[in-house]
Amino acid sequence: MNLNGQWNFAFDPGKSGVEQGWHKDPSGFDKMITVPFCMESKRSGIEYIDFMPMVWYHRTVDIPDNWRGQRIFLHFGAVDYECRVWVNGRQVGRHYGGSSSFSFEITEALKEKR
Incomplete structure (x- = not known):
């Protein structure tokens, strides 16, 4: 996505x-x-x-239903210079550096649809 x-x-x-x-x-x-x-x-x-x-x-973001049961990652092409990522109020990662790609697994921080 x-x-x-x-x-x-x-x-x-x-x-x-x-x-x-x-x-x-x-x-x-x-x-x-x-x-x-x-x-x-x-x-x-x-x-x-x-x-x-x-x-x-x-x-x-709405995660597709057919992704249920899979590990979900958030990918970044680059961020200048420091990046902290929260999903649903929970910090899932932190990265330093301006020209490299990186990813964080966000599976455990996702919420079920209601």
Whole structure:
């Protein structure tokens, strides 16, 4: 499943999003960004070119029923420079480095449809 497209987005200039619980409640994310474009790019819809120490992305994803019972991984082509990933409020991984691909298994953090 390709997750490129529109994502909720927020700037975190004070790097306080973790302490404020943004990984559990992204309701304050006030912008949209088009992935896979970086926030500096016009095509991202953000086009912010000044330094920003931390930003946040959020998206809801429905896992197909025919994936049930399989291990599910979230793959990244690259992230600059530090990436922490939460699924349903649970941290599933952390990566450092700007030009390498990486993956996190998210199976245990997924929720059943209701």
